[in-house]
Amino acid sequence: MALKIIESCVNCWACEPLCPSGAIFEARPHFIIDPKRCTECEGDHAQPQCAEICPIEGAILNSFGEPVNPPGSLTGIPPHRLAEAMAEIRAR
Amino acid sequence: MELKVVETPKEQGGCSASSCGGSADQLAHLPEAIREKVKNHPCYSEQAHHHYARMHVAVAPACNIQCHYCNRKYDCANESRPGVVSELLTPEQAVKKTLAVAANIPQMTVLGIAGPGDPLANPERTLATFRALSEQAPDIKLCVSTNGLALPELVDELCQHNIDHVTITINCVDPDVGAKIYPWIFWQGRRIRGRKAAEILIAQQQKGLEMLTARGVLVKVNSVMIPGVNDEHLKEVSKVVKAKGAFLHNVMPLIAEAEHGTFYGVMGQRSPDAAELQALQDACAGDMNMMRHCRQCRADAVGMLGEDRGDEFTLEKIEAMEIDYAAAMERRAEVHARIEAERAEQERAKASGGNVAFVSLDSLRARPQTPKALIAVSTQGGGVVNQHFGHAREFLVYEASANGVRFIGPRRVDAYCSGDDTCGEAETTLQRTIKVLEGCAGVLSAKIGLPPWEALEAVGIQPSGEYAWEPIEEAVAAFYQELLKGGHLDQRDERTREVA
Numbered sequence: 001m002a003l004k005i006i007e008s009c010v011n012c013w014a015c016e017p018l019c020p021s022g023a024i025f026e027a028r029p030h031f032i033i034d035p036k037r038c039t040e041c042e043g044d045h046a047q048p049q050c051a052e053i054c055p056i057e058g059a060i061l062n063s064f065g066e067p068v069n070p071p072g073s074l075t076g077i078p079p080h081r082l083a084e085a086m087a088e089i090r091a092r
Numbered sequence: 093m094e095l096k097v098v099e100t101p102k103e104q105g106g107c108s109a110s111s112c113g114g115s116a117d118q119l120a121h122l123p124e125a126i127r128e129k130v131k132n133h134p135c136y137s138e139q140a141h142h143h144y145a146r147m148h149v150a151v152a153p154a155c156n157i158q159c160h161y162c163n164r165k166y167d168c169a170n171e172s173r174p175g176v177v178s179e180l181l182t183p184e185q186a187v188k189k190t191l192a193v194a195a196n197i198p199q200m201t202v203l204g205i206a207g208p209g210d211p212l213a214n215p216e217r218t219l220a221t222f223r224a225l226s227e228q229a230p231d232i233k234l235c236v237s238t239n240g241l242a243l244p245e246l247v248d249e250l251c252q253h254n255i256d257h258v259t260i261t262i263n264c265v266d267p268d269v270g271a272k273i274y275p276w277i278f279w280q281g282r283r284i285r286g287r288k289a290a291e292i293l294i295a296q297q298q299k300g301l302e303m304l305t306a307r308g309v310l311v312k313v314n315s316v317m318i319p320g321v322n323d324e325h326l327k328e329v330s331k332v333v334k335a336k337g338a339f340l341h342n343v344m345p346l347i348a349e350a351e352h353g354t355f356y357g358v359m360g361q362r363s364p365d366a367a368e369l370q371a372l373q374d375a376c377a378g379d380m381n382m383m384r385h386c387r388q389c390r391a392d393a394v395g396m397l398g399e400d401r402g403d404e405f406t407l408e409k410i411e412a413m414e415i416d417y418a419a420a421m422e423r424r425a426e427v428h429a430r431i432e433a434e435r436a437e438q439e440r441a442k443a444s445g446g447n448v449a450f451v452s453l454d455s456l457r458a459r460p461q462t463p464k465a466l467i468a469v470s471t472q473g474g475g476v477v478n479q480h481f482g483h484a485r486e487f488l489v490y491e492a493s494a495n496g497v498r499f500i501g502p503r504r505v506d507a508y509c510s511g512d513d514t515c516g517e518a519e520t521t522l523q524r525t526i527k528v529l530e531g532c533a534g535v536l537s538a539k540i541g542l543p544p545w546e547a548l549e550a551v552g553i554q555p556s557g558e559y560a561w562e563p564i565e566e567a568v569a570a571f572y573q574e575l576l577k578g579g580h581l582d583q584r585d586e587r588t589r590e591v592a
C-alpha cells in the first residue's frame with residue numbers, strides 16, 4: 001500500500017508539503033516516496049494528496065504500478081495528438 | 093478648410109485621447125501616494141523603464157492550477173513563468189542574489205517573485221524571501237505575481253511584509269471562458285476540473301483583487317490574449333478589474349508552439365499577431381496604455397526590461413561575492429538621484445521647444461492625408477537610440493502620425509525561440525528579426541550593417557543610423573518626417589486608409 005514517484009517527476013515540490021505522513025522526500029534525480037511511511041492518505045484525505053496535485057501525467061504510480069494520472073488526463077491533450085505533433089517536430 | 097484641420101487637434105491638447113490623455117485619466121483617480129509608487133517602477137511606468145531595472149528570483153516551484161498555455165516540464169513562454177528548468181533558489185540564496193545584483197546594478201529598484209510555479213502556492217518560501225529583503229534592503233520595492241487562487245488567505249500576511257505591488261493573472265471573469273483555459277485547479281485537497289474549477293478560480297481572483305485594493309496595495313492585472321477563446325471577452329475583463337481598483341491592465345499575446353508541448357501549442361491554437369494585439373489594446377483604451385512596454389520577462393530574469401544579465405549572477409559567482417549592503421545602499425541612492433536629474437533634464441528639453449516632434453507635427457497637421465507609420469527602435473535604455481541593430485533582442489515600436497508619436501509596444505526577436513535545440517536552424521536571426529519588424533515603415537538603430545540594411549530595404553523597411561544617441565520620441569518624429577518627405581509612406585497610406 002504505497003504510491004511511487006518515478007523518473008518523469010520534474011521536482012516541482014508541489015506534493016511534498018501536502019503529504020500527511022511525511023513520506024515524500026526531495027531527492028535527485030527526482031523526488032521519492034518512502035513506501036514504509038506512505039499510507040495512501042487513508043484516514044486523512046479522500047484522495048492521495050500527492051497524486052491529486054501532481055501536474056505531470058505518469059509521474060506517480062499506484063500500488064498496482066499504474067499511473068494515477070494517465071496520459072491526457074491532466075493536460076487534456078489526446079495522446080494521439082501529442083504523438084502526432086512530436087513526430088512532426090522530429091521530422092523537421 | 094485647412095484651419096479646421098489645424099484647430100481640431102489643438103482642442104484635444106495635441107494628443108490623441110487613447111494615448112497620453114488616457115494615461116493621465118487612468119492615473120488621475122489614484123491617490124498621490126500610489127502615483128508616486130508607480131513613478132520609478134520599470135514595469136509600470138513607460139518613462140521609468142528606460143532608466144530603472146527589475147529582477148525576479150525563482151523561489152516558488154509548485155503550482156496549484158494548470159493553464160493550457162503552460163507545460164510544467166519546460167520553461168513557459170507565457171506570463172512571467174518559466175517552468176522547472178530555471179535554477180531554483182532557496183529563500184537564503186534568493187536574498188543573497190538580490191543583494192548582489194542590487195549592489196552591482198544600482199538601477200535595480202524592483203524585486204519580484206513570479207515563479208516558476210505560483211508564488212502563493214509556495215507561501216513559506218515566498219514570504220521568507222520577502223521578510224528577509226524588507227529587513228535587509230529597504231530600498232528595494234517588492235512585488236509578487238500570482239494566479240490568484242491562494243490570494244485571499246494570504247493578503248494580510250503579504251501586507252505585513254511590505255509588499256506594495258501585486259500582479260494577478262486574470263484571463264476571464266466568465267467560468268465558461270475559463271473552462272477553455274484552465275483544465276484543473278487544486279482546491280481544498282482535491283483536483284477540480286472544468287467549469288467548477290474556473291468558477292472557484294475567478295471568485296478567488298476577484299476577492300483577492302478587492303481585498304488588496306481595499307488595503308491600498310497596487311494591483312496590476314495581466315491577461316493572456318488567446319484568439320477565439322478570450323480575445324473579445326478581455327474587454328469585459330478590463331472594465332471589471334478597473335472598476336475594482338486595478339491600476340493597470342496588461343494584455344499579452346499568447347505564445348503557443350507545438351514544441352512547447354502545451355495544450356494550445358499541440359492543438360494548434362494560434363497566437364495573435366502584432367496588429368490584433370494592438371487592436372485589442374486600443375479597444376480596451378485608456379487602461380492599457382502604460383503597459384505596452386511589457387516584455388513578458390522570465391521569472392529569473394535580471395536587468396533592464398528586455399535584457400537579461402542573469403549569467404553574471406549565477407549561484408557560484410554569488411557565493412564568492414562579499415556584499416557590504418550598507419555601502420551599496422549609499423551608492424544606489426546617488427545613482428538614483430543622478431537618474432532623476434537626467435530625467436528632469438530630458439523633460440525640460442522637451443518642454444522648451446527643443447522638441448522636434450511638436451514642431452514638425454504642427455506643420456503636418458495642415459495635411460489631412462498624412463498617414464500613420466510604425467517605426468521600430470533598438471535601445472539599451474536611457475530613453476535614447478543607442479543599440480546596434482545586430483545586437484537588438486527586441487525593438488520598441490512607436491506609431492507616428494499627425495497626432496504625434498505614441499508608444500505601441502515592444503517586439504521581441506526571441507519571443508518564440510529561446511535558441512535551444514528545439515528550434516529549427518532554418519531561420520537565421522536576421523530573418524527572424526525582419527519578420528518581427530513586419531508592418532514597420534522604418535527602423536532606428538545606433539548602427540546597422542550593410543547586409544541587414546539591404547535585407548530591410550528589400551522588404552520595404554527603411555533603416556537609419558542617423559539618429560544614434562538621440563532621444564527616442566524626437567528621433568521617431570524626425571525620422572517620420574524624413575520618410576514622409578522621401579515618399580516612403582505613400583503606399584502605406586493607402587493601406588492604412590483601407591483598414592480604417
Ligand code: SF4
Nearest residue numbers: 019038040041048050
Ligand atoms: S499518497 Fe498520501 S501518504 Fe502517500 S506519499 Fe502521497 S501524499 Fe503522502
Ligand code: SF4
Nearest residue numbers: 009010012013015054
Ligand atoms: S508533484 Fe509530481 S512532479 Fe512535482 S515533485 Fe511531486 S511527484 Fe514530482
